[in-house]
Amino acid sequence: MATSNASSTLSSTFYLTGIPGYEEFHHWISIPFCLLYLVGITGNCTILHVIRTDPRLHEPMYYFLAMLSLTDLGMSLSPMITLFRVLWSISREIQFNICVVQMFLIHTFSLTESSVLLAMALDRYVAICHPLRYATILTPKLIIKIGTAALLRSAILMIPPLARLAFLPFCHSHVLSHSYCLHQDMIRLACADTQFNVLYGLVLTVMLWGLDALGILVSYCFILHSVLRISSREGRLKALNTCTSHICAVLILYVPMIGLSIVHRFAKHSSPLVYILMAHIYLMIPPVLNPIIYSVKTKQIRQGVLHLFLCPKVGSVVR
Known part of the structure; x- marks a missing residue:
C-alpha cells in the first residue's frame, strides 16, 4: 500500500501560483524580477571573476567570499525557471519529482549559505584574534574541507524530509502558494500525518540555523x-571595518529567513501575498545585495570591479 501511495505521489502534478489577484499584470511584474536576477547573477559572477583573476585576492577571506557568491548563484538559479514560466504564462504545472529536486536545491543552498557565513565569521575571528597565525591556520586544504563539509551537511540533512514526501498522499488541493516549490508549502497540502516533516523542519531550523547563528x-x-x-x-x-560586510550579509540572510519561518508556522491565516513576498525576499535579496555590499565595503573587491568595468586593459598596474 505504501508503495502504491509513493508511486501515485511521484506521478502527481502540482500547480504553481504567481501573484494571486494580479495575474493580468504578471508580464509587467516579471520585469523587476528580471532586473533583480540580472543584478544578482551579474554581481556574483563579477565577484567570482575578480577573485579568480587577481592573485592578490587568493587569500582565505576571499575564498570564503567566492563560496558565498557560488551559494548565492545557486539560490538565484534554483527557483528562476519555474518563476518565469508562471509569470510569462508558459505553464503552471510541475511534476512532483521535479518539484522535489527544486526544493532540494533551494533548501540546500540556503542552509549552505548559513554555514558559509559561519565559516566567514571564524575567518574574521582568526584574522583579528590570531593575525600572526592566520595563514597557517586557514590553509587552502582546510578551506576546501570547510566548503565541502558545509555543502554535504546541508544536502544530507535535506534528504529525510523530502524522501518522506514521496509517501504522503495529496488527495485534495495540488495548488502550491508560490511560483516554486518549498517544503513548508508542500506539507500543507498533504492529507496525512505530517508530524515528522513538521518536527524535522522545526528541529533543523533551530539546531542548524540556531547553531550557526x-x-x-x-x-x-x-x-x-x-x-x-x-x-x-x-x-x-x-x-x-573588516567585519561590516559580513555582518550585513548575516542580517540580509537571517532576518528574512526568520520572518518566513514565523509566517509559515504562526501566521497560517495571513494573506497569500505575505507568504509570497517573504519567500521572494528570502531567496532573491541576499544574492542581489551581497555582491553590492562587498563591492562597496571591501577595497580590494571594489578596485577589482572598477578595473574590470572601467579600465580592463590597465589591469592591476594602476592599483
Missing part, C-alpha cells in the same frame, strides 16, 4: 573582546 555570535564576542584591547581608536575602527 550561535557560532557567529560567539565569534563576534571574541572579536569584540580582542578589538577593545587595541590601544588606538584608528586600529579599532580598522579592525571592525
